[in-house]
Structures are given as C-alpha cells and as structure tokens.
Amino acid sequence: HDVLDFDGMKSILREAEMLYIKNIRDENQDQYLDLFSFKKIISAQNCLLFDSSMLLFEIGKKFSFYLFPFGKKFEEIIHEINSTIITDWKVEIIEKNEDLITISVQKCIFCSEIGVPCEMFKGFLVHSLEKALPSDFNVIHYGDRENVDHPDHNTFVLKLKIEKKY
Template sequence: MKEDRVRLVVFSALLTALSDIMGKDGKNSVLKFAGLNDYVNKDVPPSTDPKDSIDYETFGALLRSMHELLGHGTNAILFESGRKFAVYLSPFGYSLKDVIERLEKWLGGKWQIKSKGNDKEIVSIENCPVCRGLEAKTALCTVIAGSLSRIKEESTGEKFEVKETKCIATGDSVCEFHIKKITKK
C-alpha cells in the first residue's frame, strides 16, 4: 500500500464513532462539510484488505472538517473512534509491537517503540498520517491515543493513560505517545 492511502477499516471506525456520538445526521453534516457526499447515508464496511482503501486526501478532509466544525469536541470523538478501531486490531494480537506494525501498514508513517517497560512505554511516529498537513496549537492525534489505550487495556486487563506529548501539527518533528499504567490508589 502506498503511504498516501489509508485502509478502509480506519475510515469505517472513524465514521462509526462519529455516528455513535453525534447520530446519523451529525455524521452526515460533517461528511457534507468535508465535501465527502459519496459517503452520506452510507455504511462503510470495515475491510482490512489492502485493496480496500481511501486516499489520504479523503481521510484528511474528514479530520479537518471535524476539527473545524467540532473544535475541542473532536478529541473525544477521535479518542472513542481509536478505541473502536482497536477492536479490528485484536485478530493480530495484543502485543504493542504487533499493533504498531499493523498500524504502520494500515495508516502509513514510520512507527516505533522508543521505550519499553511494564508500566510505561513510548511510541513515536515519523510522518504521522493523522496530522499530516494540519497545523494546531495542541496535539491532534487523539485517534491513535484511543487505539493504544484500548490495546493496552485488552492485553493486560489494566487501565492505561495515553498522552500525546509531541505532535507534528504543533511543530514537533514526530508524534510521540506516552503510555502509562494507571495505578490504583
């Protein structure tokens, strides 16, 4: 898959979360605002087949329209979308290494685990496909944080906080996520 393509499973999860949170009309409004009328009132199957993909321009148009229309509310929707999307990763295992490899294939960019530990890990992404071409004052890759959170919870049974500490959209050279186990008090 070329890096300018995003697997349909990612787009489907984002649209499903948008519909779950905003309803069908809300989802359709965002799609129309993005100029993605071909997807209005349609279900997009969550295919992981490499031939079933959308161009990055379509993916980016949806993300930009969400940020423009919804502002800060976009982060909650994207985080939940990432959590929903993580369900599609489960057949490939729950190890962070396996998930990172799969996300790199499905989304593009160059992903790596920079630091490993039982209670804390750091994931770094060069040429992040989520914030590509966007500029912001705060980190934008909440959909990835949601996916990493869900994967860590499913693989360990524990709760994890995932925080994006660097984002290309804010001027950093990479997007970086700190994954930390939430300890019970």
C-alpha cells in the same frame, strides 16, 4: 453510549464532500480508501470537532475498536497501523517495560494540520494497548504538551503507563 453515531458520521462525510461512501462497508468489505480521501475525512472531522479534544480522544478509542476488534498484541497493532496507512509517517515503540511503553510518532497523519491536537490518535493508542491487557488493567497516557500552532506538532513522544485497577 456512542460518541459518534451514524448522523455524526454523515456530518463528517458531508463536510468532506464524500457522503456517497456512507455505506461502503455494506457494499464491499474489501474496498479501501485512497490516502487523499482518508485525509479529506480526517480534515473534515477535525474541522467539525475543532477544540473538542476529549471527543476526539473518544473517537480514537472507537477507531481502535473498529480497526482491530479482536485481541491483538500491541506490537502487532503498531506494525499494522504503519503498514495499513501508507504515507511518510512512522509510529514505533522506543522503550518498553512491564508498566510503561514509550511511543514515538513522526508526522502523524491524524493531526497534520496546524491547530489540530493529536488526541484522536492518542485515544487510538491508549485503547489499543488497553485491549491487549487483562481486564483489571488500564492505561494512563502522558507526554510533553504539544504546541498545536507549531508546524511539527504532529511529531511527538507519548508515554503509556499501565496500572492495575483497584
């Protein structure tokens, strides 16, 4: 089932006062959003889904699918997300072995407002890695619990543990 249907998307765009872009992909596949518009949409989503961490995580997984629908190496996805969303943020793999990848996220654009958890981007990272693995593996994420009231909560380390399904 779909965690964010067309009506949900329209609600977010309406909250961002950007309902006029709801069919942008149908009109021009190559058109891009400017950073200000992108941040307005993320802010509207965070406002409407305040305190809905699990739903934000699932939306992040869906975002991963739509942004990178075909198989890509996880390292390529990290590189592309840094080069696609151009701002002062940085996402990097700081440690990697066969069953654990440690990611450093600095100034995450998806949770830059105080009080907003970074669950959407965590969902994006988890699902991006899962898509790059064989189907009999899944990813468990963990890290220090973020204090969403701290101004720097959008800078964090996330550990992605790769486990074989049984």
